[in-house]
Amino acid sequence: MGSHRRTAPSSGPDRSAVVALGLLSAAATALGAAPAAAAPPDDTRAADVDRLYEEAERATEAYNAADERADGLRRQISAAQDGIARKQQRVNAMRESLGSLAGAQYRSGGLEPALALLLSDDPEDYLAKASVLDRITVHQVGELRKLRSALRSLAQDRVEAAGKFGALDRSRKAAAAHKRTVESKLAEARRLLDSLPAGERAAWDRAGRSARTDLTGPGAAAASGRAAAAVAAARSALGKPYVWGANGPSGFDCSGLTQWSYAQAGVALPRTSQAQRYAGRQVPLSEARPGDLVLYRSDASHVGMYAGNGQVIHAPYPGAPVRYDPVGMMPVSSVTRV
Template sequence: MGSHRRLVPSGFDRGAAAALGVLSAAAAALGTVPAVAAPHDDTRSRVDRLYEEAEKATEAYNKADERADVLRGQVGDAQDRIARQQERLNSMREQLGSLAGAQYRSGGLDPTLALLFSDDPDDYLAKAAAIDRISSHQAGELKDLQDVMRQLAQERAEATKKLGELEKSRKAVASHKRTVEKKLAEARQLLNSLPDDERAGYDRSSRSGRDDLPDLGGALPTSGRAAAAVAAARSALGRPYVWGANGPSGFDCSGLMQWSYAQAGVALPRTSQAQRYAGRQVPLSQAQPGDLVTYRSDASHVGMYAGNGQVIHAPYPGAPVRYDPVGMMPGATVTRV
C-alpha cells in the first residue's frame, strides 16, 4: 500500500549508482506531481493520504489479529491445564474419602476404652499404630489436595484474565478493520471521481509482471534463505493486493514478506513494524537482494530489496505485487534477515 508517488532514492547496492537516472525517470513515469498542479492533483493527493492511513490501520489490524491468535492458544492451553487439574482433584478426593471411611471403621471407638475391652493388648496396639499411620497419610493427602485446589483457582483466574484480553483484542481487530474499510471506501470514491485517463494513470504500475522485469544488476543475496525468499517474492509478481492477507493468492505489504520468507523456512513476524527488527540493520547503500526495506518513520510499509535500486512489494489496493524504485517513499531502513 502507500503513495504511488516516488521520491528520490537514497541508496543502492553495489553497481546501482548508475541507476540514478533510471530511477528518476521511473519516478516521473509513475505520476510525480508536476510543478504546476493539475485540477485533479488534490484528489490524487487525498487518495494517497487515505491509502497511507489505511495501510497504518492494516498493520494495526495485523498486530491485533496476531495477538488474538496468541491469546486463543494461551486460553486453550489454560483450559487443558484446568481440565487436568480438575481430574487430579477429583481423584484425590476419592482417595481421601476411602481413607476417611477406613479411619472411621477402625477408630470409631475411643482408643482408651478399646484397650480396656481388648482381649489382646498387642493386637490393639498394632491396630492403633495402623490408625496413626492412616491419619498421618491423610494429613499429607489433605495438604496435597489444598495445593491442587490453589493451583486450580490460580489457573482459572489466569484463564479468565486471558479471556478478557482476548475479547479486547477481538474488539481491536474489529475496530481496525472498520477503519481500513472506511479509508479504502473513501479512496475508491475519490478515484472514481477522476476522469478515466487520470484514474488509469494513477493505477498504472511501474512493472507489474514477469514479462517486464527490470535490470536487477549482478548483486547476489547474502544467504541461501535470502535467495529463496527473493525467488518466492518474484513468483508472487502480479498477484493482487489484499489487505490483511499473507498469501498465497493475495498479500498486503507485510504479508508478502512473511510469506516469502516462510517459503525459505524463516518465520517472520506479521507486521512491518516488527519485521523492521527481525534482523540486523544495514545502511541502504549496502542493501542486498532479500533485505527488507521498511518505509516511513513508523515503518508502516515494507518491501524486499531485489537489486539495482529495485524492491518487490505489495503497493496498495488495485495495484498488484510489483517492482518499484527503492526510493519510492521516505524513511527507508534496511533489515538483513
C-alpha cells in the same frame, strides 16, 4: 503592441465590427470573463488518494497487530484450559482418595484406644491396626495439604484465564474497529480514484513508480541462503492480488507478503511491518541486498523485499497486484537484514 500578431483591419463596416469585437473582448478581459485555459490535472484528488491509502495501510497494520495478539491469546487460553482440566482431574482424584481414607478411619478407628485395647481379643492385632491408623492419619494430613495447594493453584489459573479472556475480547474489539477504519478508507480512496479521468489515474500510478535509486546491480547476491529462498518465494507471488489482512498464499498485504516469503525459507517473521523492522539487523540503504526488508515512511507502515537492481517486490495497495517497483518509490525509513 501585444505579443500576438494580428490581421490588418479592413475598411468600412467590417472594420467597425472588428473594433467593436475588440472592445467587447477587452471589456470581458477586464471583468475576468476571458476564455479559461485548459484546467490542470486534479492534483488534490490524487494527493487525497495517496493519503487515504497511507491511512488505510496504517490501520491495516494495526489490525494485523490486534489479530496477531488475539491469536496468541487464543493459544494461551487453550493451553490454560488444558492445564486447568488436568489440575481439576488431580483434585478430584485427591478428594476421592481422601474420602476413602476417611471412611477407612471411621470404620476402623471409631473406639477410644484404651477401650479398644480392653475389648480386643488379640492385643497384638490391635497394636498392629493402631500403627496402621497412625500412618493413615499422617498420610491423610499430607494429602489434605496437597489438596489445599492444588485448589489454590487451580483458582489462580482460573483467574489468569479469565484475565486472558478479557484481553482477548479487547483485542477482538480493537481488530474490529481497525477493520472498519480500513474498509472506510479503502472505499473512499477507491471512490476518489474512480473519479479521476483515465489519463490522470495512469499518471497517478506512474508517479509512484518513477523514482529510481542506484543500488547494487542485478548480479548482487543475497546475504544468505534463506534470504535467497525468501526472494524466490516473493517472486513466485508476483501477480497475486493485494488483500488487506492476508498473508498468502492466494493474496497478500505488504507485511503478509514478506512474512509468507520468509516462512517458505523456514524463517518466522512477526506479522506487522513495524515488528518486522526489528526482525534482524539494520543496514544502510546503499548496502541493500536481495532479501533485505525495506521499510517505508517514518512509522514503518509499509514494507517491501529488496530484489536487486534497485527494485523491491511488494504488495502495493488494493487493485494493484504483487509487483516490482523502484526501491525509492516512497521515503525509505530503514532496511533490515533478516
